[in-house]
Amino acid sequence: xxxxxxxxxPHVHTHQSVKSIMYGVVIALIPAIxxxxxxxxxxAARVIFISVAACLFFExxxxxxxxxxxxxxxxxxxxxxxxxxxFNVPSNLPWWILVIGALVSIGIGKMSFxxxxxxxxxxxxxxxxxxxxxxxxxxxSWPLPKGLFGTGLTDAITGPTTLGVLKEGLSAGxxxxxIMASPDFxxxxxxxxxxxxxxxxxxxxxxxxLGAVYMLSRxxxxxxxxxAYIGSAVIFSGILWLVDPSHYIDPAMHLLAGGMILGVFxxxxxxxxxxxxxxxxxxxxxxxxxxxxxxRVWGAYPEGVSFAILIMNAFTPLINNxxxxxxxxxxxxxx
Amino acid sequence: MKTFKLGGVHPEENKxxxxxxxxxxxxxxxxxxxxxxxxxxxSKVVVEKGAMVKTGQIIAKGESxxxxxxxxxxxxxxxxxxxxIDTSGYKRQAVFIDVEGDEWEEGIDRSPEIIYDIVSxxxxxxxxxxxxxxxxxxxxxxxxxxxxxxxxGKKAExxxxxxxxxxxxxxxxxxxxxxxxxxxxxxxxxxxxxLGVGKAFIGIEKNKQDxxxxxxxxCSKHPGVEVVPLKVKYPQGGEKQLIKAxxxxxxxxxxxxxxxxxxxxxxxxxxxxxxxxxxxxxxxDRVVTVTGKSVAKPSNLLVxxxxxxxxxxxxxxxxxxxxxxxxSGGPMMGKALTSMDVPVVKGTSGILIMQGAESKxxxxxxxxxxxxxxxxxxxxxxxxxxxxxxENQLFERAEKERIMDCIECGSCHFTCPAxxxxxxxxxxxxxxxxILIRNRGKK
Numbered sequence: 001x002x003x004x005x006x007x008x009x010p011h012v013h014t015h016q017s018v019k020s021i022m023y024g025v026v027i028a029l030i031p032a033i034x035x036x037x038x039x040x041x042x043x044a045a046r047v048i049f050i051s052v053a054a055c056l057f058f059e060x061x062x063x064x065x066x067x068x069x070x071x072x073x074x075x076x077x078x079x080x081x082x083x084x085x086x087f088n089v090p091s092n093l094p095w096w097i098l099v100i101g102a103l104v105s106i107g108i109g110k111m112s113f114x115x116x117x118x119x120x121x122x123x124x125x126x127x128x129x130x131x132x133x134x135x136x137x138x139x140x141s142w143p144l145p146k147g148l149f150g151t152g153l154t155d156a157i158t159g160p161t162t163l164g165v166l167k168e169g170l171s172a173g174x175x176x177x178x179i180m181a182s183p184d185f186x187x188x189x190x191x192x193x194x195x196x197x198x199x200x201x202x203x204x205x206x207x208x209x210l211g212a213v214y215m216l217s218r219x220x221x222x223x224x225x226x227x228a229y230i231g232s233a234v235i236f237s238g239i240l241w242l243v244d245p246s247h248y249i250d251p252a253m254h255l256l257a258g259g260m261i262l263g264v265f266x267x268x269x270x271x272x273x274x275x276x277x278x279x280x281x282x283x284x285x286x287x288x289x290x291x292x293x294x295x296r297v298w299g300a301y302p303e304g305v306s307f308a309i310l311i312m313n314a315f316t317p318l319i320n321n322x323x324x325x326x327x328x329x330x331x332x333x334x335x
Numbered sequence: 336m337k338t339f340k341l342g343g344v345h346p347e348e349n350k351x352x353x354x355x356x357x358x359x360x361x362x363x364x365x366x367x368x369x370x371x372x373x374x375x376x377x378s379k380v381v382v383e384k385g386a387m388v389k390t391g392q393i394i395a396k397g398e399s400x401x402x403x404x405x406x407x408x409x410x411x412x413x414x415x416x417x418x419x420i421d422t423s424g425y426k427r428q429a430v431f432i433d434v435e436g437d438e439w440e441e442g443i444d445r446s447p448e449i450i451y452d453i454v455s456x457x458x459x460x461x462x463x464x465x466x467x468x469x470x471x472x473x474x475x476x477x478x479x480x481x482x483x484x485x486x487x488g489k490k491a492e493x494x495x496x497x498x499x500x501x502x503x504x505x506x507x508x509x510x511x512x513x514x515x516x517x518x519x520x521x522x523x524x525x526x527x528x529x530l531g532v533g534k535a536f537i538g539i540e541k542n543k544q545d546x547x548x549x550x551x552x553x554c555s556k557h558p559g560v561e562v563v564p565l566k567v568k569y570p571q572g573g574e575k576q577l578i579k580a581x582x583x584x585x586x587x588x589x590x591x592x593x594x595x596x597x598x599x600x601x602x603x604x605x606x607x608x609x610x611x612x613x614x615x616x617x618x619x620d621r622v623v624t625v626t627g628k629s630v631a632k633p634s635n636l637l638v639x640x641x642x643x644x645x646x647x648x649x650x651x652x653x654x655x656x657x658x659x660x661x662x663s664g665g666p667m668m669g670k671a672l673t674s675m676d677v678p679v680v681k682g683t684s685g686i687l688i689m690q691g692a693e694s695k696x697x698x699x700x701x702x703x704x705x706x707x708x709x710x711x712x713x714x715x716x717x718x719x720x721x722x723x724x725x726e727n728q729l730f731e732r733a734e735k736e737r738i739m740d741c742i743e744c745g746s747c748h749f750t751c752p753a754x755x756x757x758x759x760x761x762x763x764x765x766x767x768x769x770i771l772i773r774n775r776g777k778k
Contacts, residue, residue, distance in 0.1 A: 004661055004671070004694075005659050005660045005671065006671040006672070007660075007671055007696055008671075008758060008759050009666075009667060009668050009669055009743075010749045011666040011669065011671070011694070012347070012667065012693070013696075013697070013749055014344070014346075014750050017697075017752050018700055018703055018752050021703075021705070021752055075700075115701060117700075117703045222710075271704055272703050276706030276709050276717070281706075324717070326715050327588065327737060328341055328713065329590070329714075
């Protein structure tokens, strides 16, 4: 007879694993990958491939030869970082810059802290912000898709993002209405579907939302951070817009343009670098929403999602300490 | 549908044996009856080696306030009094008896007739429950008479009867409600009389719809007893969770249910109370589920206390080829057995045989700080933090983070995607923190 196993309870476990969570995120990103292929063509495939390959490679090298520990590149987390890093750069980015980005994401953003679970910041965002500061020209020359049903590649034409157009126009003294009336301005429908200049994964709000619904339904993410993030961004930008609609863009444009949807659902919700309690996650989301709009409206950069999330990442340990879950039996309520 | 709000998980129910009627397990050749089968002080053995005992005869006496009598579950000869490893894994003193016939102690009413009239007064009820060795059969085995003596200054308003059976696989309470419901409800009335309360609620999860319907019919004849259907959620059978689900009252941290006017008893306990008070029958047998995905004949068995687990497994078709783990209790809170010879005790609700593949834990990975353990904790604790504090032996802080509130339901470990053994650390931490608190009290 076989020997019986003896271990402490519980003896059954959930089917969800770190691996299933990570690959679930990758599945959720597939619609946005297709949209990027549709608008940016082979360039998008090139960027995603290089980024993913480089991230996996650096994780493998570091774990095998520097740390000399177990290699965990199968757990899907480096894959997620690779796709997200690719999603956060223009589709025409030179390959060697991408490789540097991957090294910073995995090497500094993740492995230097001890690997998965120990990193205080979202690794993909660490890589992106490093590249944005180090290679500002390459990181902000965005290939422009030719509208929703445009044909062919647009490799020659580059230009600013929707938010870039607005920021430039506003600083040149134009009103929001004048900028949005110009024929070059993408508009709401194009921003929703993805026909706008921008990082290759952030352009289509609708594809990203599709993946977000999938992640929510599979309980990979919860509603707390996205709802708080979007809620605070909409309320804050809405107040500014109501006060002066000629100088502040409306909340809908804030949501559709730039990396808001990508950041809200795929990077702010990164479980490693966000708070653990529901209350904490709501605080985190509110903070990120406010910071995003503040940077967009008053900052030097047209886009503020990456910075906002990284700043809130830094607050995560404090939030975890300050916002404890509601204890059972803490408040005596009868009846 | 009512349920508790905070935390909870939903493991696969796997109630394989739900449709199996209770069968009487044939008498074993030998029994081994541990003499401390309840929380509190061990009982004192009152028989000697070589003595002949009858079924129902007292063999160990509970001598302190929180302790309980133990009776012989069979007739036969006492062969030795020795230590045995019971389901808890600890060595305990036990009386070993070779079975000879089945002569019962006089005064025990073994007829199947149901006695409806409750003639005993409050004091008689409590005395009988004490004498007959009735303890909580939900698993904690707290002596039942103690629960009925409400401390001065406190008042019981409601009696809650736990028919939740939220542990996956187990069906003994379910079958008991279906087949012995009439007697069980009389047991509830007896408990109500002893407590002086006018209202009792029987909480049952809605995956036992037939039991809900059946008891509703019975309760219509018993004003004051009401069935409360509950949403299926683990650990609803925890008494604090049950009170929250049924009455929306929260037992304060570190306090007992009586603090919010409640006394909670299991359905099995209610039946044992009926038998003790109306039939003079000591607690010498109980319903035990024998189940598992590979078990040939999943069963619900009426088993004499002290029967070796191996006899139950044999009756259910023997130990399956692929057996990897044998658990006393359910898969969430049950204890893995170290031997098949351990005896069934008053707290044994089921024997679960797991397949080899599902018996082993997956390797623990790095915590990814997802917070799922916090979301799952029904006590609103942070298992991830408490496990860290325990690992680093920071028990003072663990106490402040309310580690002693942990009910060891295992929802945290169940839900952890990294497979971290959170409850192992929490148990260790609770133990050490408890020592710390007791030592502080001595100074």
